[in-house]
Amino acid sequence: SQTIHQWPATLVQPVGSPLSLECTVEGTSNPNLYWYRQAAGRGLQLLFYSVGIGQISSEVPQNLSASRPQDRQFILSSKKLLLSDSGFYLCAWSTGQLGGGYTFGSGTRLTVV
C-alpha cells in the first residue's frame, strides 16, 4: 500500500536560519508531488508541485524553494527563514488521473521566532 512520510512534525527555528523539510512516498512510482502551506485557521495554499524528478513548478513567489532529487522524495527548503514563513506545511502525492486519490502527509508545524 502507498504511504507518505513527512518530518519533522514540529519545528521552531530562528529568523534567518535555514530550513529543510522532507517528504517521501512509498508504494508507488512517478507520483505527482505537492507542497502546501496553511496559515492558522485558513485554507491550503499550493506552494510547489512536481510531476517528475527535477521538475519543479512554483505557484507563488516566496522565500522558499523545492527540489525532487529522487522519484519519491520531495524537499522544501529555505536559505533564510522569515517570520512570515511560519505555518503548517503539508506534503501530498497523487496520480495524474482526474479522480486519483490525493494523499497527505501528517504535516510539519513550523514556527519562526
Place this chain on the structure above:
Amino acid sequence: AQKITQTQPGMFVQEKEAVTLDCTYDTSDQSYGLFWYKQPSSGEMIFLIYQGSYDEQNATEGRYSLNFQKARKSANLVISASQLGDSAMYFCAMREGSSNTGKLIFGQGTTLQVKP
C-alpha cells in the same frame, strides 16, 4: 483560473441532525473533479468524497453525500446524523482535467462544531 469559494467560516449543528456545507467553484474546463476533505485539530487531511464533472449521480460515502449542481457550479457537502467526532474544519477542493499536473485548489474552509 479555477477558484473555490466556501462562504461559511463557521457552522454549528446539533448532534444527530444533518448539516450542509456550501461550496461553489469556477472553472472553464468541462472535465474536473471536486473533493471534500476533513481536517480535525490534529491537522491531518482526511479524504471524504469525490465527484467527477461527468458523473450523473451525486456521490455518496456513508453519512456523506455531495449535492452536485453543475449548472450552478456548486458542490455542497451534506453530513447526515452528525456526530461529535464530525467537529473539524472542512475543505472543498477542485482539480481541473485539462492539466496533467493534478493541482488541487482549496477553498478557505468551514469550521463545523457539533453540539451535544
